[in-house]
Amino acid sequence: MSVVTNEDSAHPHHPFLQHHFEDLGQQHEASTLGMWMFLSTEILFFGGVLCAYWVYRIMYPEAWSLAAEQQNKLYGGINTLVLIVSSLTMALAVRNAQLGRRKATVGMLFATLIFGGGFLTIKSIEYWQHFHEGLFPGAHFTWNEVPALAPKVQLFMTFYWSMTGLHALHMVIGAGLLIWMMMRAWRGDFGPEYYGPVEIMGLYWHFVDIVWIFLFPFLYLIPGPHHG
């Protein structure tokens, strides 16, 4: 049986160092860069929807602000704060991984999962209410305050459901990634030399937070009808 001898046995490779990288530092830089490449596609993905949103907001300012009055600003505001707290706990999870604090890493990832779940719970309550108010676009759409503007308000609600829906889908994927990272952190995979996966997962989570930072004012806080 032949034995691979091209590795210095005095300095064995880190178990998570991929063979095509020189060292863990290079591997970490490459994965950070790769994640940002992916995030740039995500920025343009959400950017496309936002751009379409602004085209119609400029066209129909009155309908947009009337439609925004249908939103529950309190739920939206609380959810923004919940998501910001989850971003803080995510950042602290990365910090604890860097410091090799295993249980604190798992704990902070779990806290992030809880706050993310809280966000989705509040969002579900909003969805349920909108659905029962007849604010879901389609055959059963009912909004009669200003009948002439109803089709435009329906257009706003189409943007509302698709933008918040895409955002919520990203949160659900993020929750799955958090559970995966919790298992790896619990296993003791991470420490000062190797914490890349937690960091990369954090980049994703913070990006999703940034999307909401824009969705909150765009969908809940539109100025009054007379100065769109």
Add this chain to the structure above:
Amino acid sequence: MADEHAHAPHVHVTPMWVYLAVFAALAAGTLLTWWVSTIDLGWMNTPIALVIATTKALLVILFFMHVIHSTRLTWVVVIGSFLWLAVLFVLTFADYLTRVWQIY
């Protein structure tokens, strides 16, 4: 704490107070944007909301996402992606905002 840097000289561990300060700024920004939206400032409401949201996003990118300590190549990708976003918006609105024959 002293032991925080002992094991990993090459890892940049952001001090705790930075994370807490950024969090406080983000929470304050959220309350501010909500409060400003309750005041009628005419056409100024929308630019103010955009400035607050952009500032919050910048804080998250620089500190929570550690871009401030990233390599220059990462900076290029980050700035590049927002440049493409700007191209998307500028070209789109160079069209829509100059259709004088339509009444907006």
